[in-house]
Amino acid sequence: MAKRVFVHIGAPKTGSTYVQNVLFDNAERLEKAGILIPATFAAHDQAMTDLRAVPWRDPQAYWTWDLLAEKAAAFGGDVILTSEGFGAASAEQAKRAVETLQPAEVHIVVAARDLWRTLPSMWQQSIRARSTWRFEDFLAAVEKGEFEQFWEHYTANRMFLRWADLVPPAQRHLVTVPPAGVSHDLLWQRFAGVLGIPGGVCEPAAPTSNPSLGAPEIEVLRRVNAALGDRYPHRMPYQRVVQQHLVRAVLQKRDNEVRFGVGLDRADWVMGLAEQQITELRDYDCHIVGDLGELRPAGMRQSHSPDELDDRQILDAAIETIIGMIGHAEDLQGLVPAGRPGMLARVRRGIRRTIG
Structure with a gap:
């Protein structure tokens, strides 16, 4: 005991x-x-x-x-x-x-x-x-x-x-x-x-x-979530696809330099x-x-909200995200053993669903 x-x-x-x-x-x-x-x-x-x-x-x-x-x-x-x-x-x-x-x-x-x-x-x-x-x-x-x-x-x-x-x-x-x-x-x-x-x-x-995402990156993810509708209603499938192939593989690797806060x-x-x-x-x-x-908060300073971003900033981040996902898909393809097209097809379908 x-x-x-x-x-x-x-x-x-x-x-x-x-x-x-x-x-x-x-x-x-x-x-x-x-x-x-x-x-x-x-x-x-x-x-x-x-x-x-x-x-x-x-x-x-x-x-x-x-x-x-x-x-x-x-x-x-x-x-x-x-x-x-x-x-x-x-x-x-x-x-x-x-x-x-x-x-x-x-x-x-x-x-x-x-x-x-x-x-x-x-x-x-x-x-x-x-x-x-x-x-x-x-x-x-x-x-x-x-x-x-x-x-x-x-x-x-x-x-x-x-x-x-x-x-x-x-x-x-x-x-x-x-x-x-x-x-x-x-x-x-x-x-x-x-x-x-x-x-x-x-x-x-x-x-x-x-690592935390910057304002454009988290806003892209928020809009992707909205567009997903009822796909991936459970946490684990969402983590396996969206977290793995979008957040960790792409968004976290951007510079994320535009910070936000209260x-x-x-x-x-x-x-x-x-x-x-x-x-x-x-x-x-x-x-x-x-x-x-x-x-007790220390070092409080003015911050901006992702809501304040203009459409151009969000579009630029979305385009760079798509480019990042293409590179990620290319890396995944190199990891798939020869003679396993079924696995690669499933990976590609997952990526298309993620960015679709």
Whole structure:
């Protein structure tokens, strides 16, 4: 039976990918040190979609929450479970998860990041997950209180309460994300301290690689999503085709130099939200690693919205994207073994659907 189980529940866009890469890349070394991170990241992701019973769960998913919990229970030391999607579970789903893991000592770990960086990151993440709404519509919905999912699914305060209220204060851990420009190693050291990972066990990972798209590039993707209609309704097929052949292979490789973000006209609103968030977390009985002051936006400067781009900028980006996809198709053709025209035909059909 597991002694302690650390459930890292998010929030999204808080350096989770980097932390997870270090954990999974060092899984064997961790297990030798008495710490299990079971199976693969894909297994944790599938278990998350099962726990939350989301409509976009991949029909071919193998791992369930119960299967992952069973794997954790069979280990005699500490266990780490991680998915930034866990935090969006309902109160009932979180309760089921914690009860499934007991009688092990369950710890809840959440990371928090300043809202000035979180808002544009989360909108971009939603577009890369198949959404189609404009950036200004997203900001207006949050500002008017018409998009409660932002707070419930993407920020530390509410997701932490749903999960952390289920365990004693000493087993609630809040990690603040260091400001921009600080080495990823500091974030890892904060997580390692919470997870009880001794120094020297894990080899650090290179900072990865989920680069943000620029304003023209994310607007092209938003319009492609709208044009796709009802194609790829499930997340995994969308990731296998659109994410793989359009986002990763082409859009992320562009210069993405035209940045976007929240305008200074909303600076007071964001700062007020940040102070409210800091107050709520300071008043909550939990173990804080880092500094709540890091949730206060710094270096706020004027940014523009993808909505402000003119048609010429978007057309230029779309043409360059098509050129990039032609090059990507050419590269794929070189990887197909001779005598396998059926495979190549499927690849070509996938690319045509992506850009069609």
